[in-house]
Amino acid sequence: MLSNVAVVGDILTIEGTPGADRILIGPGGEASTVRVFVDGRAMGQFGPVSGIEVDAGDGNDLVVLGPRVALSAVIRGDAGNDQLRGGSGPDLVFGGEGDDLLVGTLGRDALDGGPGSNRVVVPRSMGTIRVSESVGGEALRVLSLAYTIRPIGGPGVGSGPVVVSAEDLDDPLVASAVREAYEAGETVALADAAPEQADRLRGLLGHRGGSSPGGGVGSAELITFRRSDRGDGRTHEETATLLPRAEAEGAGPAGHHRADRQAVGFLSTVFSGRPVLPDPAPGETPEQDLISIADSYQMNYAGQDSYGNAVQLTNLIWSVRSFEHSLDVYYVLQEVDYHIEPLARRSGYPGILTQWDNTALSNNIGIVGYPKVIQTSPPTTMEATTLTSSVSYTVGGSAGWNQMQGLNASVSGSVTVTNSKTTTIPPIDITNNVGVTFGDTLWDYDVNELPKTAETVTLFNQWIWEVKFSEYTSDQQTLQFYSEADLNAAYFSLPKGFNSSLTVSMNSNPPLPFGDTFSLQQPVVTAVNPDEVDSGKTFTVSGAGFYPSLVEDVLIDGESAAFTVVSDTEITVVAPQELGFELPVVVRTSEGTSNDDVTIAIDDL
Numbered sequence: 319m320l321s322n323v324a325v326v327g328d329i330l331t332i333e334g335t336p337g338a339d340r341i342l343i344g345p346g347g348e349a350s351t352v353r354v355f356v357d358g359r360a361m362g363q364f365g366p367v368s369g370i371e372v373d374a375g376d377g378n379d380l381v382v383l384g385p386r387v388a389l390s391a392v393i394r395g396d397a398g399n400d401q402l403r404g405g406s407g408p409d410l411v412f413g414g415e416g417d418d419l420l421v422g423t424l425g426r427d428a429l430d431g432g433p434g435s436n437r438v439v440v441p442r443s444m445g446t447i448r449v450s451e452s453v454g455g456e457a458l459r460v461l462s463l464a465y466t467i468r469p470i471g472g473p474g475v476g477s478g479p480v481v482v483s484a485e486d487l488d489d490p491l492v493a494s495a496v497r498e499a500y501e502a503g504e505t506v507a508l509a510d511a512a513p514e515q516a517d518r519l520r521g522l523l524g525h526r527g528g529s530s531p532g533g534g535v536g537s538a539e540l541i542t543f544r545r546s547d548r549g550d551g552r553t554h555e556e557t558a559t560l561l562p563r564a565e566a567e568g569a570g571p572a573g574h575h576r577a578d579r580q581a582v583g584f585l586s587t588v589f590s591g592r593p594v595l596p597d598p599a600p601g602e603t604p605e606q607d608l609i610s611i612a613d614s615y616q617m618n619y620a621g622q623d624s625y626g627n628a629v630q631l632t633n634l635i636w637s638v639r640s641f642e643h644s645l646d647v648y649y650v651l652q653e654v655d656y657h658i659e660p661l662a663r664r665s666g667y668p669g670i671l672t673q674w675d676n677t678a679l680s681n682n683i684g685i686v687g688y689p690k691v692i693q694t695s696p697p698t699t700m701e702a703t704t705l706t707s708s709v710s711y712t713v714g715g716s717a718g719w720n721q722m723q724g725l726n727a728s729v730s731g732s733v734t735v736t737n738s739k740t741t742t743i744p745p746i747d748i749t750n751n752v753g754v755t756f757g758d759t760l761w762d763y764d765v766n767e768l769p770k771t772a773e774t775v776t777l778f779n780q781w782i783w784e785v786k787f788s789e790y791t792s793d794q795q796t797l798q799f800y801s802e803a804d805l806n807a808a809y810f811s812l813p814k815g816f817n818s819s820l821t822v823s824m825n826s827n828p829p830l831p832f833g834d835t836f837s838l839q840q841p842v843v844t845a846v847n848p849d850e851v852d853s854g855k856t857f858t859v860s861g862a863g864f865y866p867s868l869v870e871d872v873l874i875d876g877e878s879a880a881f882t883v884v885s886d887t888e889i890t891v892v893a894p895q896e897l898g899f900e901l902p903v904v905v906r907t908s909e910g911t912s913n914d915d916v917t918i919a920i921d922d923l
Contacts, residue, residue, distance in 0.1 A: 453482065577625075690757060723885040
């Protein structure tokens with residue numbers, strides 16, 4: 319069986335076989351072209367293309383992009399023990415299931431090994447990160463393991479991610495650099511960050527949604543913010559946090575070195591040159607799926623201990639408002655990655671893993687009363703080796719949600735939430751302890767077959783919360799809920815055994831799906847700019863209730879005009895050929911017709 323190599327649109331796609339594939343990609347003879355070799359066979363030159371996608375398939379695969387390949391690439395190793403290396407462009411490298419080797423390169427690659435016993439190798443700098451002079455400590459040390467650190471505003475630094483400290487936020491030049499980086503889609507980070515300092519940076523950036531450490535943790539080593547364009551007219555807003563390392567009694571330098579590798583892998587996905595975005599909605603009608611139509615919010619926390627054990631907890635959230643049923647629906651896709659070192663050393667004595675149990679819980683603390691929790695998945699399962707979690711939910715009638723352009727709504731049809739995640743795991747007893755009364759979730763994961771080498775287990779939990787309008791507090795703008803993931807391990811050792819317990823906890827704060835508007839408004843026109851324009855030129859209509867999916871027409875003195883809805887508060891209109899003064903500007907939506915007392919003057923060219 320041969321690999322499939324083709325250009326789809328302007329993307330070079332390479333699909334591997336179920337066996338072991340050797341896929342090598344080198345530069346072509348012209349700009350944006352590449353040559354592809356599979357198992358030693360020349361497949362030809364392809365391009366020009368704007369990017370590369372490699373899905374190696376099952377088997378122990380080798381995928382290597384040459385250092386002179388600067389195109390952005392997505393490389394998926396899938397099942398098997400794979401060796402993956404990108405080129406010099408911004409690459410997303412996913413190991414998938416199996417024991418994988420991922421090699422970082424110059425384009426600030428994202429290196430996600432996935433489940434298994436993986437190695438992330440950074441032989442040289444993966445790129446440049448701009449850091450203010452006041453940043454130091456553990457955050458700077460870990461970043462310098464994988465990146466070249468340059469001062470903000472230094473010669474030849476250019477653009478890219480920015481890391482600052484709290485005191486820098488008072489410096490207008492630094493604040494300007496921070497905003498520019500964020501607006502360009504780059505990661506902005508605060509080192510040694512207390513929650514109130516992180517909130518200040520979030521406000522400076524205008525970042526929607528956020529998080530704070532839970533469980534009494536004070537300052538984080540690093541808190542990051544990033545807003546990315548998903549490519550479908552929606553945004554993805556991510557907050558990521560590297561927690562202080564949990565010091566284990568008697569742990570030696572080898573454990574710290576393993577913990578450093580875990581931290582570098584996490585930070586590679588946070589500071590990647592190309593953002594890591596949610597998977598698109600499955601199914602044949604993604605245009606009706608909440609995953610496609612609404613903005614997404616991600617809160618991502620990572621912690622390690624000095625044995626090298628690690629936990630990464632990620633909440634990915636979409637939400638929609640049901641006007642018909644007077645409630646909001648929050649869909650949560652939670653990923654928890656537990657990494658265990660089966661051999662640990664305490665005070666010079668080796669320890670052997672004898673027990674490994676994990677938990678993940680979430681509860682809602684930001685409303686009056688308790689939410690209704692439904693469709694918690696996965697279910698209770700004994701000795702599971704394949705874990706599938708899924709949800710399927712429909713919001714009928716009128717509904718509203720957040721998107722890049724502001725608020726949007728639908729008054730007909732339905733909005734669905736459909737998703738499924740499957741992962742291979744070692745034999746695990748799964749217990750779903752959902753608390754229906756209080757609307758909380760809790761899963762216990764007891765590992766039955768202990769690994770003999772370092773291993774990461776990836777688990778997906780999914781659920782839906784329904785929150786009634788009456789359960790919000792006055793002027794509430796975000797939903798706050800608490801999540802916690804615990805890794806508990808026991809080691810046999812002499813003269814006595816020891817335990818390792820690592821907890822990662824956070825408060826997630828996604829924005830309400832339609833702000834403080836709990837009913838669809840009729841359109842209101844408040845102003846036009848400019849108020850005098852030549853025919854054929856554009857002007858802006860400002861107001862409220864301009865929900866993009868519901869706007870039907872814009873009328874100038876009763877006649878339809880060409881228009882583009884920019885947001886729920888702004889429409890761009892092309893002035894018609896009709897000339898005159900004090901011509902009424904009216905917006906018509908499925909909810910009604912606006913006022914007609916705002917006028918415009920149209921002159922001849």
